[in-house]
Amino acid sequence: MSYLVFARKYRPQDFSEVVGQEGVVKRLTECINSKRIHQAYLFSGPRGVGKTSxxxxxAKAFNCQSFPEPTPKPCRKCASCVEIQEGRSLDVIEIDGxxxxxxxxxxxxxxNVKFKPSYSRYKVYIIDEVHQITDAAFNxxxxTLEExxxxxxxxxxxxxxxxVPLTILSRCQRFNFRLLSEGEIIRKLEFIAKKENIPVDKDILRYVARASSGSIRDAESIFDQIVPLLTEGVKFEDILDxxxxxxxxxxSSFVENLLKKELENLLTFINEVVEQGYELGNFLDGVIxxxxxxxxxxxxxxxxxRIxxxxxxxxxxxxxxxxxxxxPFLIKIIESLIEVKKIGRFFPSLRVPLEVEVVKLTHFQEAIPEKEKPSNIEQTEELKTSLDTFKHKSATLNLEGLSKFVKSLKGDTPPEGSQEEPSFSEEKSEETITEEEVKAVWEELIEDIASTKMSIATYLKEAEVKATEGRVIKLxxxxxxxxxxxFLEGRERKRMVEEAFSRKLNKKVGVEYLLTEEVRQVQNHPSRPKEDLGKIIKSFDGEIIT
Incomplete structure (x- = not known):
């Protein structure tokens, strides 16, 4: 007889042998016991967790011939149960979607569904990977699925x-399968080892369960693969390899060095892991x-x-x-290693990102202990003292001094030895300008501004020099x-006008814009003389349309 792999040999044959899907089994058996058998079922979940089994x-429960109606405990001995178990039943059709x-x-x-089963109670269609069916086929x-x-x-x-389309889902009873825990997988592997008389260490079974990622089929296949090595007395490390x-x-050694922030040891450790051929992705998963x-x-x-x-x-x-x-430091390590895995796809190897993160982690500053943090009472007293100082000083300050005092509290005071340039209102100077001086340079100033910013010059032409006050020009x-x-009161535009006046008058001046009581009519541009229009038409060989 040919060899039968563990995944097939120890496949569950009734509800009591199903591992890890107790919730699904309970619901199905209750449906059968209450005779509420639906026309369609949908089993969804990860691969290798027992959906097809x-x-x-x-199907056995539906068609067991030892009972007059569906039963949650098929006999496994009648012709229908044996044929379904061996995969040769004419009335249980398995289709690969x-x-x-x-x-x-x-x-x-x-x-085909129109034809009655050959000898069974029901004709059962098991369609695996049903999501692969096309939309037209689903339609x-x-x-047929509904009725x-x-x-x-x-x-x-x-x-x-x-x-799977919602129109199909709504016509099915859905059962969600889950991944198995390590403990559930280990117990199943121990059962297989006992049946096969295989001596095996529980630590090896734990590594097999971890490698299977919750899939019982994968665990059985991996265990089947290493059984020859177990009987030959191969070293534990070779099996892990x-x-x-x-x-x-x-x-464990790597983590201990990481917690103690031994950078030199960690970098040497990473080098040894790489040289021994370990896959750094698996290594990071293990560390996390x-x-x-x-x-x-x-x-x-x-x-x-418990966990x-x-x-x-x-x-x-x-x-x-x-x-x-x-x-906090443990969480920081996990976050950093996850980040290494994320950016690792941009590198041929995870080694460089891992080494960089290790350097960062060894220089990670831990949070300040609670006993070193100032208490709320201390913070409140400090704030109260600052406010009392502010009130005392502000009482003796004028408005200019108050502004400077606030800047000093915020740390905006200019360095000692440097002097902030005063505004026009802060300057103490007896020097003034006259209205005649401004009018003398007015036309020339507008031309200068027009050479750099025509929009400013255009609007400035609409203004008139009304008065001067000190070194402030009122337009x-x-x-x-x-x-x-x-428009001209905009910060940058006003600064440009003031600088232009300062250059023309050889002294620093300011500008202030006013609205007068005058109402000025907006003049339209005079129409172009007909003789000029005729010259233009002739020059371009055109004609007047309308």
């Missing part, structure tokens, strides 16, 4: 339920999980033992390391020219 068990996804295959299925299936013949049941399995797993002692366990240890031994299924020796190690650090606009006034 449970679909076959449900990936290779039978077109509308022609679904049309053929629609024709062709809708009517199938009484002798037909559908069981769909998928790893991507979000790809086959599994692609990194020994926990390696990860190890740090997570230390965080749980910080929360107490009870939390650690993490590890040996007592490993628990002691986590508790020991948890005493030399704090939770007036008619009351209906509010927009030019507001």
């Amino acid at each position: 449970l679909a076959r068990i449900l 990936a290779s039978n996804r077109g509308i022609d295959e679904i049309r053929e299925l629609r024709e 062709a299936l809708l009517k 199938p013949p009484d002798h037909v049941k559908f069981i769909f399995a998928t790893t991507a339920p979000y790809k 086959i599994l692609g797993q990194i020994p926990e002692t390696v990860i 999980e190890y740090i997570r366990n230390i965080i749980l240890a910080k929360l107490g031994r009870g939390v650690l033992s 993490v299924g590890v040996s007592a020796e490993a628990q002691e190690r986590f508790l020991e390391l948890s005493k030399i650090t704090d939770i 007036g606009f008619p009351k209906n020219f509010k927009f030019p006034k507001e």
Whole structure:
């Protein structure tokens, strides 16, 4: 007889043998016991968690000949149960949705459902990877799925339920499968090892369970792969190498050096990990999980033992390391290593990003201990003292002094020896300008400004010199020219006008814009003489249209 792999040999054959899907099993058995059998079921969940196996068990429950009606405990001995178990039943049709996804295959299925089962109670269609079926094929299936013949049941399995149309989902009873825990996988592997008389260390089974990522089928396949090595007495490290797993002692040593911030040791350690051929992605996953366990240890031994299924020796190690650090630093390590994995795809190797993050972590400044932080009472007293000082000083200051005092409190006081340039209102000078001086340079000033900023010069032409006060020039606009006034009051435009006046008058001056009571009529441009218009038309060989 040919060899049968563990994943097939130890496939569950009834509801009691299903591992890790107790919720799904309970719902299905209750439906059968209450005789509420639906026409279509959808099993969704990750790969290798028992969807197809449970679909076959449900088909047995529907068609077991040892009972007059569907039963949650098929006998596994009648012709129907044996044929379904061996995959040769004429009335249980398994279809691969990936290779039978077109509308022609679904049309053929629609024709076949009309025929009654050969000898079973129901004709059961198990369609695996149903999300691979095309939209047109799904549409062709809708009517049959909604109102199938009484002798037909559908069981769909998928790893991507979000790809199944809502019109199909609404016609099915949905059951969600979950990934298995390490403990559940280990118990199943221990059962297989006992049945096969294979001596195996529990630590190896734990690494197998971890490598399977929650898939019982993957765990059985990996275990099947290493069984020959277990019987030959191969070293534990060699088995871990086959599994692609990194020994926990390696990860533990790295984490200890990281918590103690031993940079030189860490960089040497990373170099050794690379030289020994370990995959840095797996190494980072192991470190992140190890740090997570230390965080749980910080929360107490009870939390650690309930959540993490590890040996007592490993628990002691986590508790020991948890005493030399704090939770903020542990969280910072996890965040940094996750960031390494994110940016690592831009590098040929994770080594450089990992080394950079390790350097950062060894220079990480921990939070200030609570006992060193100033209390709320101390902060309140300090604030009260500052306010009392401010009130005392401000009482003796004029408005100019108050402004400077506020700047000094904010740290905006200019360096000693430097002097802030005073504004026109702050300057103490007897020097003045006259209205005649301003009018003398007015036209020339507008021409100068027009050479650099025509828009300013255009609006400035509408103003008139009304008066001077000290070294401030007052320019007036008619009351209906509010927009030019507001345009020129813009900070940069006003500064340009003031600088132009200062250059012409050889002294620093300011400008102030006013609205007068005058109302000025806006003059339209005179129409162009007809003789000029005729010359233009002649020059361009044109004509007047209208």
